[in-house]
Amino acid sequence: MSAIRPTPVAATGGIDWARVRADFPLLAREIHGKPLVYLDSANTGQKPEAVIAAVDEFYRRHNANVSRAVHTLGEEATTAYEASRDKLARHLNVRRDELVFTSGTTLAINLVAYSYALPRLKPGDAILLTRMEHHANIVPWQLVAERTGARIKVAEITPEGELDLDAMHAAMTPEVKILGVTHVSNVLGTVNPVREICREARRRGIVSVVDGSQAVPHRAVDITAIGCDFYAFTGHKMCGPTGTGALWARREHLETMPPFLGGGEMIREVRFDGTVFNDPPHKFEAGTPNIAGFIGLGAAVDYLATLGMANVDAREQELLAHATEAMAKIDGLRIIGTAKEKAAVISFLLEGAHAHDLATLLDLEGVAVRSGHHCAHPLMQFYGVPATCRASLAFYNTHEEIERFVAALGKVRRLLV
Ligand SMILES: Cc1ncc(COP(=O)(O)O)c(C=O)c1O
Structure with a gap:
């Protein structure tokens, strides 16, 4: 299969971010007659030409089922398909x-549950x-707790949106068998010290x-160094297509x-x-996968x-x-989530x-932000609000877009307040 190469960019420190942005065709769109300012990358990320071309080329030239x-x-x-597993690994x-x-x-967390x-x-x-x-790391555990008689314990946060680590470690009592923790909060942006938490x-x-x-879309992640038992992530937030993701798990599990x-x-x-099952990871991949x-x-x-x-992280x-x-x-304007280390x-x-x-109203200005509970009801309950607005950035955003977003916020404020 011929390789589709991403657009070459300059080396560390010298990246031409305007060129990088031009790799994302959707970002050239206008919304309501205004240039799009896409600030919803925590919801799903935009796709570069190289990803769109790889999917397109698969269907045009290579479409067939795998492993059969x-x-x-x-x-x-x-x-x-298997080369993608190597790349991700x-x-x-x-x-x-x-x-x-x-x-x-x-699906990854449900698999563990x-x-x-x-x-x-x-x-x-x-x-x-x-x-x-996120609800994806709460509801599967509630369903399993109901069926086993286990109970859910909650590690609380500070008003700034950081985990109270002492309280968390103290909550790791002998009856606790499983810990579910997000690496980076999708609402607060807090980066949790997962290495320390998993070690404890x-x-x-x-x-x-x-x-x-x-975490995976925005920073270098070394799962082995974190030392967890299971690590789940999704592909569509890291420039990949929807319907992709993975669960990493220790071989012994x-x-x-x-x-x-x-x-x-x-x-x-x-x-x-x-039936004799296949070896991992195939044992957990029933049916035709999302090959493209x-x-x-x-x-x-x-x-x-x-x-x-x-470079992505620094940008x-x-x-x-x-x-x-x-x-x-x-x-x-009040920002919810002011942790020292934030995405x-x-x-x-x-x-x-x-x-x-x-x-x-921001959408009418061409600015895409998400509003709502962000699939994190317990967090909304903590802050005593039904919903927040969320601007989530990615490396393909620009300083000019931030200025346009802030100007739009000022305009909307004058209309609403
Ligand atoms: C922190 C977090 N966990 C889990 C999910 C669920 O991901 P998916 O819907 O791709 O399975 C999301 C997506 O918004 C998320 O932000």
Whole structure:
């Protein structure tokens, strides 16, 4: 299969970010007659030409099912699909056979909940979650808790939106068997010290499940160095197609976990009196996968690797600092989430304005932000608000867009307040 190369960019420190931005065709759109300012990358990321082209090329030239046919197209499809697993494994410093492809974080965490936790938990056991988890790292645990008699414990946060680490470590009592923690909060932007947290959990025999959805797209992540048991992430927030993601798990867990879904590909031999399952990770990948999507995700990894995750991170920190400073000057604007270490996510409220009205009027100015509970009801309950507006940035945003966003906020404020 011919390789589709991302647009070359200059080396570290000398990246031409305007050229990088031009790799994203959608960003050239106008919305309501205004140039689009896309500030919803925490919801889903935009896709560079290289990813779109990889998906397009797969369907035009290589479309076939994977791991089944010996014909040339089948071989090409399988090779390209499995090459994406290699790229992701290298990108995150893990073994390829410990990386299970899923449709995203939600399926990845459900896989852990049903396949790892359900057979093990018993009445009296506890699952420790943090206040800032996305519903995808809460609801699967509640469903499993209901069926096993385990209970949910909550690690609280400070008003700034940081985990209270002493309280969290103190909450790691003997009945806690599983810990669910997000690497980066999708609402507050808080970067949690997952390495330290997972080390404490491990010392106490607690199995850790890290939700990396908002970390992998924005920073260099070394899963092995984190030392967790499970790490889940989603592909569509990291420039990849929707319907892609993965669960990384320690080999020892994957070997003892029963399959989550049954069907083709996850078996070695099926007889009516019993089935022999395939080896991990295939044991957990039943049915025809999102082949084009994962090939696109491989192209996304190539693209990000060409930029360098340290450069992506540095660029986004620069944009975050600019936006935070400019927004702080707007009367009546309150930023929710002021942790010392933050990713480029800014939740905010404007006194006297409802978050949805704010987002609707910003859209008329061409600015796309998300409003709502961001799939984090317990966090909204903590701050005593039904919803926030959220501007989430990516490396393809510009300083000029931040100025346009802040000007639009000022205009909308005059209309609403
Ligand atoms: C922190 C976090 N966890 C989990 C998810 C769920 O990801 P997906 O819908 O791709 O499964 C999201 C997506 O918004 C998220 O931000």
